Amino acid sequence: MEQLLSVLIGVLVAASVYLMMGRNLLRFLFGLILLSNAANLTIFVAGRLTPGAPPLVPDGLDAPVGEVANALPQALVLTAIVIGFGLFAFALILMMRAYRSLGTLDTDEMRVAEPKDIG
Template sequence: MEALLALAIGVLVAAAVYLMLARNLLRFIFGLVLISNAANLTIFTAGRLVEGAPPLVPVGLDAPAGTVANALPQALVLTAIVIGFGLFAFALTLMFRAYTTLGTLNGDEMRVAEPREPGEGSAMR
């Protein structure tokens, strides 16, 4: 199971890096979503996987009987998902604003804050 998840994380990261290297900011955003999910899966997997044993304490006992799944990584992932969702919503809105005010989604053409120097060539195409 770990190997399978590790492979999935690898594929996610590879796809994310490919997308994030694009000049188009929309692709970059999609890459960001993929890589943040890869990070969440990393936490989940690193916290050890236990199949079919939810971390519940049976009635009348003080501790769960036998080996149960680790609840902490799940709590961490849940927090990270919520935060990641908020940030992603903001980033998406920002990219939309960038598209409407700057008229482009090409990262290389966004040079309002850092205008080209007189001797500097135009961006590579």
């Protein structure tokens, strides 16, 4: 299962890099979201996929009994999803504002502070 998820992570990273290499700001934003999803999946797979029980300690014992799931990667991924959604919402609003101000999503045409090419 880890091999299949590793291939999926590679496909997500390749697709995100392809989208981020374009000049369109909306495609860049979608590439950024794909890259964050690939990073989340990487963290999740690094925590090992086991069919373990929840890490609960029974009364009177110092440690859980048997094989338990690792809760740390799950907590990290959940936090990263929330932060990624906030970043996506903020970047989407910035992109909409840039489109209203400049009338384009092409990054080469967004040259308000730069001089025009001479020649």
